[in-house]
Amino acid sequence: MAYRETPLVTQRKLAQKSALLHAAESLVREGGFGALTIQALASAAGVGVGTVYRYFSNKDELTTEVFRRATIREVDAVSAVLDINGTMSDRLAAAAEVFSQRAFAAPKLAWALIAEPVEPAVDIARLKYRKKYAALFEKVIAKGVDSGELVPQIPALSAAALVGAMAESLLGPLDHLECRELTTAALRDFCLRAVGVVVESKCP
């Protein structure tokens, strides 16, 4: 007798939540998190504002989830490339390149994820995922130091510094899409030098 959620309804609800998240990410891709208001999302998704609250208990939950999903894709891409075969410097080089290339491929999104002024909730998530990047780098750097491939250093500090270097150095160039290749290469070399890989042999 009682009403029970049927599979069809469950699926529709999932689809609706997914549609909302997609619409929200589109808004962020176009105008950063500043463009992601409940009103804007509701009208972009073609629903009433109240409907948004059926799927997210509040704004922070929404923005945090949008940030999390987008950032996880980035972290995963960098993580994947850090696991390739080769020396530690090969891996770090590939990671820097991927980070840069992906940022150039979606500049506004990159800016939103990396540097846009946002509500504290998103900023906390940002900190968390920066640590995730740093943890990935730290592991590889530590291995490189152990094997003698990299100069002795504090892996945790170098890793954080790499994250900062990557993020900051792209902020300016992101709107100069022509310099993409040059910038990517320069950033990669900077990172390699920073962790103590000799780029050009000095002892012929």
Added chain:
Amino acid sequence: MAYRETPLVTQRKLAQKSALLHAAESLVREGGFGALTIQALASAAGVGVGTVYRYFSNKDELTTEVFRRATIREVDAVSAVLDINGTMSDRLAAAAEVFSQRAFAAPKLAWALIAEPVEPAVDIARLKYRKKYAALFEKVIAKGVDSGELVPQIPALSAAALVGAMAESLLGPLDHLECRELTTAALRDFCLRAVGVVVESKCP
């Protein structure tokens, strides 16, 4: 017959504005820009909220001015040390050390200036002063590249990356004041390697 501002009054007004700015910076030193509300400032300075508006036309002007004054001190300190005699790497090393030491000396302020989530107006100022740091580094790096002391590179990119590396790598350690020396040295070495100075001779 008409009322005209007497030197005494002019001086009092200057003193009042200065007192407000000092009180505002104290609030920021204790709790970041988040703690700097007009209400809090007014009661900290022992005046009514209306009085604050006699000296600053709006909140953005106030916060921006507090940020500007504090940051200029930092930029000047780094700038001064970049002008010392010595090789370009000596200068960059000194700059990294000064940046780090000053951050450790006032951790909450450093956090507020570098990374705290703030209203867009302050964030714009932040961007501006990050560029100022970068410009200082860029000059020194360019000189070093020209003289062959540093590896070939894009000075503007390396400079931005250095700024990012310094800022990011201190975010974590700032509450571990014990590691101050070690962290400072590690950051300095990271920066020197990054710009292509060979820290340890490889050709005996």
Added chain:
DNA sequence: CAAACAAGTGAATCATGATTCACTTGTTTG
């Protein structure tokens, strides 16, 4: 001293977006 004016005051108001809630519409069950 008193007129003329500026500085100081803080309760009241405003601005911006998030959030609620009484109501409407759609689904499920027997």
Added chain:
DNA sequence: CAAACAAGTGAATCATGATTCACTTGTTTG
């Protein structure tokens, strides 16, 4: 089909701090 319930709605309300403004207090001038 109709009862039972959830999803959808958007105008109204709320929350947070900035901002205003009618008023009070202090300074200057002749």
